Amino acid sequence: MAASRRSEAVQGATLIAPPLLYSLLILAAPLLTLLFYSFFLLKTGYSDLEQGFTLENYRQLAVDPIFRAIMVRSLWVSGLVTLATVLLAFPVAYYLSFVVRPDRKALWLFLITIPFWTSYLIRVFLWKVIMEQNGVINSTLTGLGIIDEPVTMLRTVGAIVMTLAHAYAPFAILPIFVALEKIDRSLLEAGRDLGESRLMTFWRVTLPLAMPGVIAAVLIVFIPTVGDYVTPELIGGGRIPMVANFIQVQMLGLNNRPLGSAMSVSAMLAVAVIAGIFLLVNLRYLKVRQ
């Protein structure tokens, strides 16, 4: 028995080796290089590095008010996006799980995921077209005589939040839906048999059991949106840069790879810390086994 388990481990390890090696080579090694770069300084006027390990890049970032402002803005915008996406998505996931007939669920899921698979860039650009000064909304509203002057929607945080909430919708719906599907329906009946109202049953049984899905949704929306590049560029019109735009300017525009690396590492650290705190706060929901 022990021998067969060992041979199983060997077979499993052999099979996982190619994808693991690929990820080590194309993901882990570059990330470590980024980390390594961030501890060096650029020689003034050259593209090579000065000798010696230093924390100078991080010190610069810590005292730089612009970087701090951009970092705070990125986290703030992502937080708003996450809140909007998850709140808007929850009722849809709930509807899918509790109201839609089982044989219709796959169709609904398919309908929800389709927009997500179509070009992100084009979707973001279309929101720009929709929200422009002479765009779809403004031309329709002025045409109908509802407003006289076009409303400025682009280049606002609200516009960025809405575009990203649209882009990440399926990311929030799917995990919540899966968590809701796992809930044993007899628990809800039990709640009601014991005299709880529908609302209280939702509050005290359904929601806590759905929390693992909500937590997954929050993380899966929050983490990538912090590093979003396209939406601040197109919807924010370059006026509301987020950390990805700043990193790009530093890496390519100014060719300061060490400082750009330090920015990337700082951004990842900030996201990791926030995600970690969020997980700790919600730990009690994840410990419950159904």
Added chain:
Amino acid sequence: MKGRMNGGGLRAYAVLYLLFLYAPIILLPLFAFNAGTIIAFPLKGFTTQWFQEMWGNPTLRRALTNSLTIAVSSSILATCLGIFAARASTRFAFPGKGPIMGFIMLPMVLPEIIVAMSLLVVLLGAGIELSILTVILGHVLMCTPYAIAVLTTAFSSLDKSLEEAAFDLGETRWGAFRLVILPLVMPGIISALLISFTISLDEFIIAFFLAGNEPTLPTYIFSQLRFPKAIPVIMALGTVLVALSIVLLALGEYFRRRGNARIGATGTGGLV
């Protein structure tokens, strides 16, 4: 009674939400066939001029060739890696399985800009010239987790005894895999290929930073967005891309369901 009303309200909300999700995609063909050069209502009349202009554009053709080359290579490579990973994780227990799988799935949540920048730093540092090859390297990394997600559902619903029966009948390990398992997971494999292809075709950030001077469809689109004159053609291109994505995904979904039916499972969403 109350339950019905509750469901009705939720239903209305869900339909509105779907409208919100589809709003940009519905507008796309409207403007692609609109005779006016400005993207605004009211529409000016029907034309196919933008599609013709699109077809006659040499840079766009080059971008198309590049994008197809990248998407075909990336989807095949990602699906191969995905088969290894899905088979390993569904059939075998090995040390460090959880962390290893988590690490391989990481690109699904990691901000793309970080992946792109770290790869760029390494490639430039190693003196490797940027080309569509470097884009493929990045795209395989991005597509593999999605391929694994699709393939894991296919592999996990396999009955272990089928494989054992093949061993008992004298097949080798490879023979059993090729003759028994592979045909059963084939719909999953096709579905993974189609999804990876779609992701790669639409991917912008990695292509933007790692392609050097080679255009791909998304980077070409991005470069044209600044020119108001170019927008109608971009709308036409967008319409073609979106239509293609929907067809590919519908095919992927069809194969995935057929796969589920073949192994007697009644799974719901593909990435769920």
